[in-house]
Amino acid sequence: MNQLSWGVIGAGGIADRRTLPGMMQAKNASIAAVMEIDRNFAEVLRKKYKAPKAYTSEEELLADPAVEAVYIASPVTAHYQQALAAAGAGKHILIEKPVAMKIEEGEALIKLCAEKKLQFSAGFMMRFHPCHRKLRELVSQGGLGKIVSLRAQLTCWYPEIPGAWRQDPALSGGGALMDMGIHCIDLLQYITGSRAVRVSALMGTSTFSYAVEDSASLIMEFENHAHASVDAFFNIPDDASENRLEIYGTGGCALAAGTIGQTGGGTCSLVYSNPGGYNNQQNRNESQGRQNLSWEEANPYTLEIESFGDSLLKGKKTEAPAEEAVQVQRVIAGAYQSAREGRVVEIPLV
Numbered sequence: 417m418n419q420l421s422w423g424v425i426g427a428g429g430i431a432d433r434r435t436l437p438g439m440m441q442a443k444n445a446s447i448a449a450v451m452e453i454d455r456n457f458a459e460v461l462r463k464k465y466k467a468p469k470a471y472t473s474e475e476e477l478l479a480d481p482a483v484e485a486v487y488i489a490s491p492v493t494a495h496y497q498q499a500l501a502a503a504g505a506g507k508h509i510l511i512e513k514p515v516a517m518k519i520e521e522g523e524a525l526i527k528l529c530a531e532k533k534l535q536f537s538a539g540f541m542m543r544f545h546p547c548h549r550k551l552r553e554l555v556s557q558g559g560l561g562k563i564v565s566l567r568a569q570l571t572c573w574y575p576e577i578p579g580a581w582r583q584d585p586a587l588s589g590g591g592a593l594m595d596m597g598i599h600c601i602d603l604l605q606y607i608t609g610s611r612a613v614r615v616s617a618l619m620g621t622s623t624f625s626y627a628v629e630d631s632a633s634l635i636m637e638f639e640n641h642a643h644a645s646v647d648a649f650f651n652i653p654d655d656a657s658e659n660r661l662e663i664y665g666t667g668g669c670a671l672a673a674g675t676i677g678q679t680g681g682g683t684c685s686l687v688y689s690n691p692g693g694y695n696n697q698q699n700r701n702e703s704q705g706r707q708n709l710s711w712e713e714a715n716p717y718t719l720e721i722e723s724f725g726d727s728l729l730k731g732k733k734t735e736a737p738a739e740e741a742v743q744v745q746r747v748i749a750g751a752y753q754s755a756r757e758g759r760v761v762e763i764p765l766v
């Protein structure tokens with residue numbers, strides 16, 4: 417067996433925009449079935465992705481013996497019940513973020529999948545961006561010294577859209593932080609191999625009239641004592657922000673622009689430093705000693721699907737375990753609490 421056969425639940429959103437095209441290019445994946453709630457749309461997607469079957473309910477898709485793994489990309493309120501049903505049907509699961517509305521639901525799914533020996537991963541495809549993987553390796557080898565400061569930024573322009581589930585906290589669990597900051601927190605933890613232990617946050621809805629936050633700023637302390645900041649905003653125009661990723665250590669820094677996002681693009685420069693003594697002249701030359709980090713551009717969604725398949729087909733380590741996504745949700749819960757109560761919140765490490 418050298419291919420994993422996928423069923424896609426909620427195939428018409430990000431799945432259609434990114435993951436299904438990525439899956440089509442994956443070396444070890446085949447698409448057995450797609451599910452969408454509208455019959456005609458399901459059929460359109462079936463044809464587009466050359467899938468043998470189109471369904472309008474997850475029950476039908478999960479009863480299909482050709483489906484070995486499911487990719488769940490439905491709105492967040494549907495995640496828990498669909499993942500529960502998928503595990504009940506013995507299917508491996510890749511699920512979009514957040515794993516479930518409630519942390520306890522995510523924990524219950526982790527336990528169930530472990531009992532049933534099913535793979536359960538989260539859709540943190542930014543982990544698979546080649547630049548982020550190189551940075552993780554560099555940091556783990558001590559290439560930037562001891563990491564002391566981190567920043568990740570993800571913003572977009574997201575005005576009011578009638579009926580949009582993301583803009584209703586009861587359906588999304590939160591706004592810019594839950595939707596986009598979630599990737600930033602995960603990336604910083606992934607690249608450093610260290611987890612956030614304390615968080616302080618400001619949250620607000622300063623531009624739009626919906627009930628979720630359009631502005632979220634977090635400051636965290638990590639286990640390794642690094643300070644990290646995350647900014648997630650729904651009210652910065654798409655062409656105004658570069659979605660910066662910044663990693664500073666006692667031996668240099670990595671400064672990336674445009675790598676946080678849905679493509680394998682962007683740029684990144686590195687500085688390797690050997691600071692020695694204090695330079696009281698402070699006559700810096702910011703461009704001196706900067707090196708560009710290069711990588712072969714690749715589709716992070718394809719790499720995500722291939723990695724999930726390789727864990728099952730070749731026994732490779734799961735690269736985005738759902739446990740780590742639920743840990744990110746604990747940080748997010750701490751951030752919302754911090755913003756409500758105006759204080760620093762400790763994050764339980766599980």
Ligand SMILES: NC(=O)c1ccc[n+]([C@@H]2O[C@H](COP(=O)([O-])OP(=O)(O)OC[C@H]3O[C@@H](n4cnc5c(N)ncnc54)[C@H](O)[C@@H]3O)[C@@H](O)[C@H]2O)c1
Nearest residue numbers: 425426428429430431453489490491492494512513514539
């Ligand atoms: N990793 C990424 O790049 C990325 C990007 C965007 C969204 N997401 C995540 O993907 C998920 C979906 O977001 P989206 O932007 O695609 O939303 P969306 O609303 O654009 O698409 C969701 C799709 O699911 C369908 N749907 C609605 N109810 C359903 C149900 N009960 N069962 C199955 N399908 C149902 C809808 O018809 C729609 O086609 C969310 O968890 C979101 O956070 C991830």
